[in-house]
Amino acid sequence: METVFDFFMSIVDRFRYAPLVIQIAVTFTFIAVTLTAIAYLSILINRYRSYQREKKLAKLNPLIDDLLTEHILMNEALYNEETVEPVVPLEVFDKPVFSKKWARQALINRLTMYRDNVQGAMGEQLRYVYLQLGLDKDSLKKLKSSRWDHKIQALAELTNMDVPLADVIILPLTNSRNRELRATARHAYIKLSKNEPFKFFDVATEPLLRWDQIELFRIITTSDRIAIPNFAQWITYSSNKSIVSFCLKLVEHYQQLSAVPAVTKLLDTRDHYLRANAINCLGKLKIESVEDKLISMYDSQPHNCQVEILKAIGRISSGKHVDFLRQEFLHSTDFEIRKHAAKSLINNQWAAEALVQELVETATRENKLILKHCMNPLIKF
Amino acid sequence: MNGIFWETAGKFFESGIFVYGTTLLITYALLATFSIIAVRAYARKEQSYQADPLLSSPLAPGITVLAPAYNEGLTIIYNVRSLMTLVYPKYEIIVINDGSTDNSLEQLIEAFELVAVDFAYNVKIPTQPVRRIYKSSNPAYSQLTIIDKVNGKSKADAVNAGINAASFDYFVCTDVDCILHEHTLIELIKPVLQEPKRRVIATGATLRIANSCEFDQGVMTRMRPPKQLLPRFQEVEYIRAFVLGKMGWSLINCVPNVSGGLGLFDKEVAIRSGGYDFSSFGEDMELMTRMCRYACDNGIDYAIRYVPRTLCWTEAPVTVRIFGRQRTRWARGLAQLMHAHFRMFLRPRYGRMGMVIFPYNFFFELLAPVVEVGGIIFYITGAILGWINWPTAILLLIFVYTYSVMITTLAILWDQLTFRYYKSWREVAYLCFTPFMEMFLYHPLIVFFSLRGYFFFLTGKKSSWGNMQRRGFQQRTPGAAPAN
Amino acid sequence: MYRILVIEDDEVMPKIIERILHKEAYHLDHVVNGKEALQKLEETNYGYDLIITDIMMPYANGFEVLSRVKNRKEGKPIAVIIVSNAGNEDMILEGFKLGADDFLKKPVIPGELLIRVKRLLMRYQ
Numbered sequence: 005m006e007t008v009f010d011f012f013m014s015i016v017d018r019f020r021y022a023p024l025v026i027q028i029a030v031t032f033t034f035i036a037v038t039l040t041a042i043a044y045l046s047i048l049i050n051r052y053r054s055y056q057r058e059k060k061l062a063k064l065n066p067l068i069d070d071l072l073t074e075h076i077l078m079n080e081a082l083y084n085e086e087t088v089e090p091v092v093p094l095e096v097f098d099k100p101v102f103s104k105k106w107a108r109q110a111l112i113n114r115l116t117m118y119r120d121n122v123q124g125a126m127g128e129q130l131r132y133v134y135l136q137l138g139l140d141k142d143s144l145k146k147l148k149s150s151r152w153d154h155k156i157q158a159l160a161e162l163t164n165m166d167v168p169l170a171d172v173i174i175l176p177l178t179n180s181r182n183r184e185l186r187a188t189a190r191h192a193y194i195k196l197s198k199n200e201p202f203k204f205f206d207v208a209t210e211p212l213l214r215w216d217q218i219e220l221f222r223i224i225t226t227s228d229r230i231a232i233p234n235f236a237q238w239i240t241y242s243s244n245k246s247i248v249s250f251c252l253k254l255v256e257h258y259q260q261l262s263a264v265p266a267v268t269k270l271l272d273t274r275d276h277y278l279r280a281n282a283i284n285c286l287g288k289l290k291i292e293s294v295e296d297k298l299i300s301m302y303d304s305q306p307h308n309c310q311v312e313i314l315k316a317i318g319r320i321s322s323g324k325h326v327d328f329l330r331q332e333f334l335h336s337t338d339f340e341i342r343k344h345a346a347k348s349l350i351n352n353q354w355a356a357e358a359l360v361q362e363l364v365e366t367a368t369r370e371n372k373l374i375l376k377h378c379m380n381p382l383i384k385f
Numbered sequence: 386m387n388g389i390f391w392e393t394a395g396k397f398f399e400s401g402i403f404v405y406g407t408t409l410l411i412t413y414a415l416l417a418t419f420s421i422i423a424v425r426a427y428a429r430k431e432q433s434y435q436a437d438p439l440l441s442s443p444l445a446p447g448i449t450v451l452a453p454a455y456n457e458g459l460t461i462i463y464n465v466r467s468l469m470t471l472v473y474p475k476y477e478i479i480v481i482n483d484g485s486t487d488n489s490l491e492q493l494i495e496a497f498e499l500v501a502v503d504f505a506y507n508v509k510i511p512t513q514p515v516r517r518i519y520k521s522s523n524p525a526y527s528q529l530t531i532i533d534k535v536n537g538k539s540k541a542d543a544v545n546a547g548i549n550a551a552s553f554d555y556f557v558c559t560d561v562d563c564i565l566h567e568h569t570l571i572e573l574i575k576p577v578l579q580e581p582k583r584r585v586i587a588t589g590a591t592l593r594i595a596n597s598c599e600f601d602q603g604v605m606t607r608m609r610p611p612k613q614l615l616p617r618f619q620e621v622e623y624i625r626a627f628v629l630g631k632m633g634w635s636l637i638n639c640v641p642n643v644s645g646g647l648g649l650f651d652k653e654v655a656i657r658s659g660g661y662d663f664s665s666f667g668e669d670m671e672l673m674t675r676m677c678r679y680a681c682d683n684g685i686d687y688a689i690r691y692v693p694r695t696l697c698w699t700e701a702p703v704t705v706r707i708f709g710r711q712r713t714r715w716a717r718g719l720a721q722l723m724h725a726h727f728r729m730f731l732r733p734r735y736g737r738m739g740m741v742i743f744p745y746n747f748f749f750e751l752l753a754p755v756v757e758v759g760g761i762i763f764y765i766t767g768a769i770l771g772w773i774n775w776p777t778a779i780l781l782l783i784f785v786y787t788y789s790v791m792i793t794t795l796a797i798l799w800d801q802l803t804f805r806y807y808k809s810w811r812e813v814a815y816l817c818f819t820p821f822m823e824m825f826l827y828h829p830l831i832v833f834f835s836l837r838g839y840f841f842f843l844t845g846k847k848s849s850w851g852n853m854q855r856r857g858f859q860q861r862t863p864g865a866a867p868a869n
Numbered sequence: 870m871y872r873i874l875v876i877e878d879d880e881v882m883p884k885i886i887e888r889i890l891h892k893e894a895y896h897l898d899h900v901v902n903g904k905e906a907l908q909k910l911e912e913t914n915y916g917y918d919l920i921i922t923d924i925m926m927p928y929a930n931g932f933e934v935l936s937r938v939k940n941r942k943e944g945k946p947i948a949v950i951i952v953s954n955a956g957n958e959d960m961i962l963e964g965f966k967l968g969a970d971d972f973l974k975k976p977v978i979p980g981e982l983l984i985r986v987k988r989l990l991m992r993y994q
Contacts, residue, residue: 025403026777029784036787043791043798044817050802051810069884077888114881120954121882124978153429183581184430215578218445222438253444339507376503382520383502384527385477385552440925440955441974469933470903472925474957524967525936567927602904604927 061110064101068114071096076129092133105142112139116164134165147173152182159192163223169196178204187216194230195223201230205238211246220250225257232258236266245278252285264291271297276305280312287316295320299328311344318348323355330359333371342371347378395763395772402760406785409749413792416633421799423636424628424693428803439571439578440474446578447553448476448570448649453543454561455536458487460603462496464561467603469529473570477528479550480561483543484513484536493531498523504530510545510660513537518550540645541661541668548652548660557649559697564595564605565647566696573649576690583688586651586676589643590691591627591800594620595698605698608806610816615708616701618827621793621819628693629796634742635691641742643689645669647697654679654687666838667718674726677738693803709834716754716838723751724842754835786824793820871990875899876906876922876934882952882975886921889979890986903929907937915944918990924953924960932967939968948989952977 019030075092101107112134119130134140143165146158155177162169174197177189190208194201212220224230235251235258242248248270255263270282271294286294298313305313314332317325326349333345353360364375377383439445450468454461461480468478482490493499504518512534519531534546544558557573559565566572569590577585596616599607611617627644634640643650645668655672658679665671673689680687702708723746730747732739767773797817800806807813840846873895877883883899890897898917900906903926910917920938924931931951938947951964954975961972971985 023777026780029780033780033784033787036784036791040787040791040794043794047798047801047813047817048810051805051813054805069881073884073888077885078891117881118885119976121879121885121976122979123976124980126979127976151429153432157432211581213579213581214444214446215575218442218578219438221442221444257443339505343505343507370505373503374505377505380502380520382500382522382527383504441957443957445957466929467927470925470927470930474955474960523936523940524963525930525932527963567925602928 057106060106064107064110065114067101068111072114072118072130072133076126076133079129092129092136094133094136097133097137102137108137108139108142111137112142112161115139116161119164131165135167140165140167143167144173147177152180152185155185156188159188163192163195166227166229167196168198171197171199187213187219191216191219191223194220195227202233205242205247205251208244208247211244212250213246217246217250217253221253221257224254232260234262235260236263239263239266239270245275249278249281252281256285256288259289261289264289268294268297271301276309279305280308283309283312283316287312287319290320292320292322295322295325299325302328307338307341310341314341314344314348318344318351321351321354323352326352326356326359330356330363333363333374334367343374343378346371346374350375350378395767398763402756402763405748405756409753410788412745412749413788416629417792417795418633419636420629420633420693420796423632423691424799424803427693437571439574440472442474445474446555446574448473448574449547449551449553449556449652450476450478450570451481451544451547451551451556451558452478452561453481453483453540453547454485454489455483455543456485456487456489457561458485458489458492461489461561462492463603464564465493465497465529467564469526470567470604471565471570472567473574475553476570477530477552479530479532479547481532481534481543481547483534483540490531490533494519497521497526497529497531499531504550506550509549509656512542512546512549512663515546537663539663539668541663541665545660545663548656551652554652555649556652556655557647558645559647560645560699562700563646564598564600564603564698566605566694569647569696570649572692572694572696573647576692577649577651580688580690583638583686584651584654584680585690586654586680586685586687587640587643587673588649588690588692589627589631589640590647590696591631591693592623592644592646592697592699593695594623594701596701596703598698607808610807610812611701613703614819614822614826615705616703617816617819618823619701619708621797621816621823622827624800625793625796627691628800629792631691632693632799635689637737637741638688639737639741640673640689640691641746642670642673643691646699650676654685665718666714666721670718671722671725674722674729674738678726678729678735681735681738693800695804695806705830709830709837712831712834713838713841716835717842718838719746719751720839720842723747754832755839757832758836789824790820793823870894870896871918872896872898872916873919873921873986874906874909874917876901876903876920876926876931877952878902878923878926882923885977885979886952886982889982893983893987902927903931903934906934910934910938915941915947917947918993919948919950919986921950921952921986924951924955924964932963935964935967935969946993948993950985950989952982 019027022030075096097111102111115130115134119127122130140162143158143161146154147162149155149158159177169192174189174193178186178193180186180189190204193204197203224232235255238251239248239255242251252267254260255267264286267282267285268291271279273279273282283298286298295317298316302310302313314329317329329345329349329352333342333349336342336345349356349360349363360375364372367375450471452465452468457464465478465480480493482493498521499519500522501517502520504520506515506518513536515532515534517533519533521527521529530550532546532550534543537543540560548556555574555577557570572590573588576588593608594611594616595605596611596613597609598605599609611620631640648669654676658672658675661668661672662675677687677689679685702711726743729735729739730743735743764773764778794817797813801813807816871893873890875883875886875897877886877899878901887897887899898909900909905928906922907929915938920934922931922934931953935949935951938949948970949968950971950973951969952973952975953960964972970989973982973985
């Protein structure tokens with residue numbers, strides 16, 4: 005025993021009087037070895053845990069599926085579309101496993117998955133199950149968690165299940181310091197608030213990211229509870245460019261002709277990206293009356309707006325401006341401009357059969373190639 | 386007199402090495418910390434998005450997938466088909482047949498019912514001439530375009546031709562023999578759409594080695610660490626370089642390179658920077674550098690992002706000869722790049738690129754093999770002349786060894802924490818043992834081939850391109866059903 | 870008895886479809902990707918009356934299956950319904966161009982799916 009201790013002490017002594025480099029090296033070697041060992045352990049534990057989780061879920065999910073199938077999917081009453089009262093006997097979910105948090109979470113996930121696939125009376129029933137089993141309380145509890153990702157998850161669940169939320173709960177989240185959470189809370193507000201869902205269009209000062217626009221677009225266009233306002237108000241008055249351009253996309257989606265005057269006014273805006281978006285919107289709405297204005301402003305526009313104007317004339321396809329298109333096609337030095345002019349000419353072909361034919365016969369080699377490219381139904385862009 | 390000189394020189398050299406080594410070790414420690422922050426943030430964000438809104442959205446930006454192919458006849462049909470099953474609402478695929486001498490083109494024409502079309506091809510980046518452009522006459526393959534061009538002896542030239550024909554604002558560059566995850570496009574475009582302030586000019590993702598994975602008709606069915614030693618070293622190296630290295634750099638927006646195997650790029654910036662350089666030996670990093678340079682010169686506040694998820698599997702060289710060829714080429718590319726863009730070195734005007742990435746690459750990527758060999762020579766001379774304090778030297782060596790094993794193990798841990806790749810823990814253990822041999826077996830090879838690359842760079846030796854012999858992924862799965 | 874092939878890589882959707890169509894005496898087969906779908910079709914010599922398919926799935930996408938089914942010269946025609954969450958306008962048009970008979974966006978309304986299936990089966994008789 006003595007000798008082991010002595011040996012140990014002698015090592016400690018040697019370490020103490022060793023040069024600094026050695027001391028550092030030895031210390032860090034120890035740290036490195038320890039961390040490596042911890043890493044191995046973490047890998048093992050982590051794998052074991054998620055293996056266990058998967059195993060449990062593999063057992064639970066079929067059980068949930070069976071319950072949902074038997075009581076919702078097979079339910080004859082849910083095949084006609086009148087709203088029906090809750091029909092699912094809740095006792096069937098009265099199983100010991102559902103008192104555990106993870107199992108309830110699994111049930112929530114499964115219900116959400118089902119709701120992504122069916123709507124109508126069946127979707128309503130899934131919602132009833134969620135509410136009556138008190139799963140919304142689980143979600144609300146998660147909303148109070150200190151972790152932002154849990155809050156986001158909770159918001160996603162509540163939005164999916166269409167659970168109305170009081171403004172006092174959701175409004176503070178819309179000012180969160182975490183960008184992700186802030187955005188999700190605003191989306192949830194639009195879907196779930198009973199007051200003015202589009203309030204954020206008035207107050208938001210930071211730009212809507214493209215990702216947020218995609219998410220918002222889905223929420224707005226898929227929920228039938230939201231009353232669609234006239235987007236012209238924001239197109240005219242909002243100083244937030246991303247909101248304006250997002251509203252243009254909504255105008256296009258809803259074919260909101262009442263907003264056309266506001267969109268037309270936007271053609272005079274100084275921001276050329278926004279202007280291009282406005283032209284694009286008018287083209288997709290096929291507003292014939294703006295064609296003259298577009299053509300008169302064409303020469304003073306930057307490249308992206310010129311391209312949009314050419315596209316718009318192709319989309320509107322009134323047949324009135326084939327000469328303008330021909331001019332651009334023959335005389336522009338820019339390849340892209342010529343291509344879009346050609347494309348729009350082909351779109352206006354019903355009014356310019358002879359012209360197109362003549363162009364094909366007389367154009368230069370490159371121009372002929374462009375025309376053929378645009379005429380070929382196999383090439384989309 | 387002479388003795389004092391040598392002693393001073395030795396001291397000087399020793400402390401130089403000490404500072405160099407310490408900086409390198411600290412950098413790795415920092416990278417490990419940064420990367421775990423970035424990886425965790427990614428994982429948290431991921432689990433909070435449930436249904437993917439991008440899939441059904443008319444607002445999803447279009448993406449062009451560029452896949453250059455040279456003599457890939459063995460696998461080309463399956464690989465193109467698998468590209469067509471990528472999950473994304475709006476994309477096109479452009480396969481560039483770079484003057485293959487096998488029957489790739491004939492196979493493509495037959496399988497996808499191709500017809501030559503009059504395509505208004507606009508030369509924005511000059512390339513070898515394009516012979517013909519094909520589209521499918523079957524609307525089911527309408528997103529497919531095949532470019533048949535004269536061989537340009539480089540991937541760069543082929544991809545440039547693809548960029549010229551691309552119709553969307555973003556393009557994804559890959560190899561036709563790479564196997565992509567079905568969510569590749571969604572994952573790569575997300576960082577672009579989610580970036581609040583900057584313009585994301587490129588995104589990359591983790592690459593892995595395909596050698597021992599199982600594939601069926603271009604779809605991966607089972608992920609495995611490579612069974613052979615050399616590819617397994619490469620797998621470990623890739624995990625370290627991507628999950629720990631690139632993710633760490635990504636957190637502070639200092640990503641030096643988006644790998645040529647898979648990356649998404651902003652087409653406008655890529656074209657304006659002149660596209661890929663066909664004379665470069667490391668064309669991917671070269672383009673990235675030029676794109677950053679262009680962004681700095683034009684006041685674009687840019688960002689390059691990385692995704693820690695593995696989205697691409699590539700076949701790694703199995704023999705030392707082919708591996709050596711690859712690494713020599715990479716090293717030569719690095720030397721070439723440093724030489725060509727040396728003006729950016731420590732120039733505040735080039736922001737992070739000039740002040741962080743470039744110095745790092747110069748000292749710790751380019752010079753590392755030279756310093757290492759210098760150190761070894763120093764020690765050998767010292768040993769012969771009897772200067773070496775053996776206990777110190779051995780302790781330092783042990784320290785460096787354990788440290789390098791730790792860094793690699795941490796990389797594997799970061800990777801495992803988020804995704805639990807591989808089927809069993811045995812396979813992970815198998816992978817975890819690999820770093821122990823790395824320093825003695827794999828690392829010397831890399832140092833040697835790097836120096837060879839620098840030598841070729843200095844002497845300007847002509848090099849053959851060395852197309853890898855593909856064995857064909859789908860052939861490795863016994864019992865796979867033949868396609869119709 | 871009508872034979873219906875469901876091609877869908879999602880986990881939940883086939884279960885739902887199966888239940889929705891269960892009331893009628895249909896014979897349902899379910900495959901999870903394009904490769905299996907094409908195999909199944911070859912095996913049975915296209916012995917189905919209706920196909921319900923997703924668009925984005927491994928091996929061969931829905932459009933490819935669709936074009937294979939609709940471009941068959943001999944044999945009786947088969948009705949195809951696309952059920953997908955990728956309801957991008959271009960994609961819908963593409964589907965119809967290839968000869969799809971109907972396009973349903975997820976989430977579906979069960980009653981609607983049932984009626985559309987019935988109507989198509991009747992039309993193709």
